[in-house]
Amino acid sequence: MEDITVTKNMNVQPCGSLVRKGQLLLPAFRQINATDLAILAIGNLATVPVFRKPHVSFLPTGTELIQPGETLSRGKNVDSNSLMAKAMIESFGAQVNLFPITADDPDDLNNILNIMLRDNDLVLINGGSSKGSEDYALRLLGKRGVLLFHWTQCGPGRPAALANIDGKPVIVVPGPPYGCLNVLHWLVRPIIASLMGLKKPFEYVVTARLTEEVDAPTGFKFLLGAQVSHDDDGELIVKLLNFKRAGQANCLATNGFVHTIPGKKWQIGDLIEVTLLRPIDD
Template identity: 40%
Template sequence: MNNMLDLNNSKTKAEVLSILFQKCLPQRQIETVPTSEAVYRIPAKNIYSCNTLPTYRASMMDGVAVSSSFFKDGMPDTSHWIDGREYSRADTGDDFDDPYDAVIPIEKVSFDVQGRLKFQEKIEVKEGMCVKKRGSTIKEGDCVLKAGMPIRPSDLAALVIGGIVQVPVLKKPVVAFIPTGSELVAAGTEPQRGQNIDSNSIMAKHMIIEMGAEPLCYPIVKDNLESIGIALEKSLKQADIIIMNGGSSKGGEDFTTKVFKNKGEVLLHWVKAGPGRPISLAVINKKPVINLPGPALAAYYGLDWCIRSIVNKYLGIPMIRRQKVTAVLTEDMPCPKPISFLCKMDIGKKTDGTYIATPVPFKTSSIGMCLGTNGQFISEIGEGDYKKGDAIEIELLCSEEFIF
């Protein structure tokens, strides 16, 4: 196991995921949920309409339904027309009585003070004019939703139109998040000397939700082998993916990898990605178990590339591609060559519309500034440092409209 602590033998992010999925390929499960609760879920198969609409026919617009036969010899005299006999009101989507076979738009008709129908201009009326045929909106058997694409609010409307009340979706993987550290206190607690606030749990919870998974956040676990082991055993019964947070490096109270070794197969320890190099991964009871470093930015990076990739594998969806902009660096930006390095960036916009980016180094900046940036840059292994004035592509962590 000593070689697991050798940085020279650490793996790239791609290698880490490849090793994990070779040992532990997620098994997707299907569940059925009400259509009203299916938004942003992943459909497990193509969904086909049960309905045909219109069921017979319907008006394309607000107007009056008429018989085209009245117009075969030109414009008819409507002075004696009666609603319900020679014509009928037909609003958008309405069916209308069988004697009528065409609809004249309401903009082309008027009614005098006695309520008699008048045409505002000469109209050529033919059978089927402004009439939607049976099945022109949707037919039984039409595909309304394709497997694998997250269900959007507009898709819910299509499902309802198709008469779908239950949707088979991929079950959300349950992701357990276990914060460890004898120095940690719960959020909202005033920290005393030697204490630190557990901020990662709330971040992890909502990142996991955003990924499309189900978070299961545990209370703080103290730094000892027994407590960590008990929490791990419990989580293995409740979750599909387990994250132990903290105790991942080589400190005197870094017990997590030891617990992993006792309970399953440790695949690796240390990754060529920083901050957060001392990630370790194991497979225990055929489930992926990941030890993320404790510092907030390291935990964020590990969640963003590692946990997100695992959740995506469960759900069969591609990795997120954030919008990028090209920005000019306002300062030098060190990037260690041996690793893929996360640089948090403060992006601004000049009066001419060009973007500028200021690096926010995690070692010299407040954690609030680091976590709160509107952009980030992830260097490739071997790239090295960037200089003031270099133009680089930066991932946006907010909508472009919020960059000033």
């Protein structure tokens, strides 16, 4: 056994080695995570001023909607968007106020809109933005406030609409699930980030190599499901799915998605960026 001479201050870090006086611990306008909490504690800060979580309401509309688990009969459709929207919006950092299914009735919708505007920073109405005879949400937006836009250059979910009512953003989110996902990501998420004081929402993005050719629609972006995996050499590869051919359930089950570039054709072997929804599990 080797003898070691112990000296004064041996293996003792000097004052200031952990954190220095005047050191910037965290920049402003940053979403605090687990390691940030440790940094603040190291600086002996018990409290810091923050933006409160935005309150976001989500209202599913449609006489045809039923809750998951109820008997599905002819002409009915299961409300799958509420659960997805709640989970996604909470992952964005907001607090969700989920409203029960509301039938297509303009008076009921107007009364519920008053409650949502009173108690929330952002209002989301699911359904009622297209061309159906009972699509009342869009008409209500134009009547109650300033309709900023209707129909977008990003699909699915192109009939999305945004209005300013009483100084608050109100969005009509289209009903089809994959369109709902798209609008939640490209439109709702940045608004929530802005309400939280963030310049840009954080995303998990990876670069993967395409396994097949992909044609993009002309004139607008289009959301495709993306299944990312590793090839035999450990390189990331991706297969893209169009919900019109693969189905919405299969696209929702993928571990990521991409937005096409209008009119651009991707070739086999092209490297593209994929936004991940969940870990890559081969």
